[in-house]
Amino acid sequence: MYPFIHIGRFSIGTFGIMLWLAAVAACWILHRNFRRWHIDADAISIVAVSTVAGVIGSKLWHVLETPGALMAHPADLLFDRAGFAWYGGLVVGILTLLWQARVYKLGSLRMLDLASPAAAIGYGVGRLGCLVSGDGDYGIPTKLPWGMSFPHGLVPTYQRVHPTPIYELLGAIAITWILWRRGGPERPKPIGQITGEYLILTGIARFLVEFIRINPRILWGMTNAQLASLGAIVFGFGLIMLARARAGARAGKAEQRTAAAHS
Numbered sequence: 001m002y003p004f005i006h007i008g009r010f011s012i013g014t015f016g017i018m019l020w021l022a023a024v025a026a027c028w029i030l031h032r033n034f035r036r037w038h039i040d041a042d043a044i045s046i047v048a049v050s051t052v053a054g055v056i057g058s059k060l061w062h063v064l065e066t067p068g069a070l071m072a073h074p075a076d077l078l079f080d081r082a083g084f085a086w087y088g089g090l091v092v093g094i095l096t097l098l099w100q101a102r103v104y105k106l107g108s109l110r111m112l113d114l115a116s117p118a119a120a121i122g123y124g125v126g127r128l129g130c131l132v133s134g135d136g137d138y139g140i141p142t143k144l145p146w147g148m149s150f151p152h153g154l155v156p157t158y159q160r161v162h163p164t165p166i167y168e169l170l171g172a173i174a175i176t177w178i179l180w181r182r183g184g185p186e187r188p189k190p191i192g193q194i195t196g197e198y199l200i201l202t203g204i205a206r207f208l209v210e211f212i213r214i215n216p217r218i219l220w221g222m223t224n225a226q227l228a229s230l231g232a233i234v235f236g237f238g239l240i241m242l243a244r245a246r247a248g249a250r251a252g253k254a255e256q257r258t259a260a261a262h263s
Contacts, residue, residue: 005017013133014129014132014133015129015130015132015133015135016129017129018125018126018128018129018132019051019055019126019129021125021128022051022121022122022123022124022125022126022128022129023047023048023051023122025118025121025122025125026047026051026118026119026121026122026125027043027044027047027048027118029117029118029121029122029176029180030043030046030047030114030115030117030118031043031044033114033115033117033118033180033183034114036184036185037114037185039106039114041104041106042104043118046097046100046104046115047118047122049096049100050093050096050097050100050115051093051122053092053093053095053096054089054090054092054093054096055089056092057088057089057090057091057092057093058088058089058092060088060092090119090232093119094112097111097112097115098111098112107191109191109192109195109239109243110191112192112194112195113183113189113191113192113193113194113195114183116179116183116194116195116197116198117176117179117180117183117198119198120172120175120176120179120198120201120202121172121173121176123168123172123202124168124169124170124171124172124173124176125169125172127165127166127168127169127172128165128166128169130165131163131165131166133153133154134150134152134153134154134155134156134157135153135154135155136153136154136155136214137164137165137213138150138157138161138162138163138164138165138213138214139161139162139163139164139209139212139213139214140161140162140212140213140214141159141160141161142160142161142162142212143160144162146163146166147160147161147162147163148160148161148163149161161214162212164209164212164213167209168205168206168209171205171209172202172205175198175201175202175205178197178201179194179197179198179201182194182197189243190243190244190246190247191243191246191247192239192240192242192243192246193239193240193243193244195236195239196235196236196237196238196239196240196243197236197240198236199232199233199235199236199239200232200233200236200237200240202232203229203230203231203232203233203236204229204233206225206226206228206229206232207225207226207229207230207233210222210223210225210226210229213225
């Protein structure tokens with residue numbers, strides 16, 4: 001593993017490089033989605049702002065998980081290059097997208113639907129930053145032939161462990177493909193449904209991978225990420241039901257207006 005690339009007196013964190021690649025991948029997907037829906041919006045600025053906000057949110061979520069350590073060593077935790085929590089980035093990223101939806105005069109859920117495939121692939125590529133830097137996001141020890149060790153990582157281990165960032169990348173690619181196929185203009189879904197599906201699929205993927213992660217169990221044998229995943233899944237189902245109910249109500253009103261016009 002290579003946490004840093006050294007060029008003379010300068011060192012570049014590989015996590016930062018992969019985060020940049022994740023933003024590029026997300027930007028490309030979002031731009032393509034805007035084009036196929038004929039929407040005039042700047043994908044680059046949207047992804048850039050959301051990425052910066054998401055990184056800040058993921059760092060704050062991580063440090064607030066251990067308030068005792070934060071009070072004892074605030075600077076060490078806040079400026080440590082390791083330690084990010086995905087759900088913090090998800091929450092702040094969503095809030096940022098909602099704000100940008102107003103800037104571009106798009107509906108809030110409409111913006112989230114359009115950004116869901118981009119968010120999925122961005123998360124997957126970003127996970128490779130955890131892999132190459134060895135920041136501790138790997139899994140439990142394994143004897144499987146693809147197990148990896150991280151002797152030179154930011155959080156080193158000499159045991160062969162599950163390379164969970166690779167698992168998450170593969171899951172993210174599958175989720176991106178599903179959302180892209182289902183979110184096209186050929187057979188439009190109710191506004192908000194794609195966002196709900198994104199929350200469900202990513203929630204399931206994260207819930208499952210946590211079984212082989214090294215994160216501590218905090219409640220009912222589940223990790224903090226698993227509890228947050230369950231919340232995302234429940235919220236996703238609720239959002240889909242709401243989206244379908246609203247679409248049904250609008251269709252009913254349209255039928256009533258059509259019937260009244262012909263009466």
